Amino acid sequence: MTDQREVSIVRWPGPTLSVEDGLAALLAAYHLRTEAEKGEVVADVDGLPNRYQAEISDPRIAFVDDVVLVALSGSAAVGCLVVTAPAGGRSEIKRLWTDPAFRGRGIASGLLGAALAHAAESGVGTVRLSVWKWRTGAIALYERFGFTGTESWDDRDQLVCMERAV
Template identity: 65%
Template sequence: MHDHPEPTVVRRSATAAPDDGLSGLLADYHLQTEQEKGRPVAAVAELPARYRAEVEDPQTAFADAVVLLAMDGDTAAGCLVVTAPVAGRSEIKRLWTAPGSRGRGVASALLDAALGHAARSGADAVRLSVWRWRSGAIALYERFGFTVTTSWDEREDLVCMERPVRGAPPCTERSGS
């Protein structure tokens, strides 16, 4: 038994307060990713413009997508972006769990919510890309029924994965995510 309740996943509203924690989660995600790619930067101001824009104004950056936040009480514990279907496919982006919230089912709860949203939006499949060195994330995606597919992104070290929305059971395992 654990002393933390399961996270609550909420859809970020169009009028969300700028201090709801999303920008901080995105900043941590992008700073960590740049470090893992061997291009560490010390601050958000040094991120590539595209990623800096997501951190500074997520409302605009993800205007055509749904942003999900996992909340631990009043604290943002994780985030995920799911795009509207294009050619029958939605895409998951920016799945991130705050380091202090890992191992408590945050990523699994976000993925469950994203897959449910994709199904309600009429998507036939959900795809994502993940850096090859993020083996824990790849294992999580595989538990959710994602399989490696032909890359749609030519960046080196990027693994592309996909799963059908229907016909693949949702994962209910919560540990380790």
């Protein structure tokens, strides 16, 4: 069994880091689970909306201006998070996901902490995110990191928008 100390957080793509298949699998799991939670069960990646398929099939292009953080256990990708390129003094956190077999080990907290450190180093003043209201565990995690609810910038029903100063 792998414990939390054996997990490292790295920026992808890196000079010696090739985890594209693992990252694609994490993104696929994230999107398939999200669609299922919304009541839009799809059998596989081919049933996902095109924008999500694009992230999975070519994350280098989909996140070309963004920073992708990957949690590794050995050489296996076990978690991911995207920090969008700064715009207007703020960035957005997206796609926070931990492989279910590795949950409860602080991986999401590690990814979130690394994302906030990156935002601070980038001179971002505010970080925002959106999360589905039924993801109460994620909301509690964000609140522990100082995020608070804010006026929605997205009109999708049941989406909670949060932000915090960096």
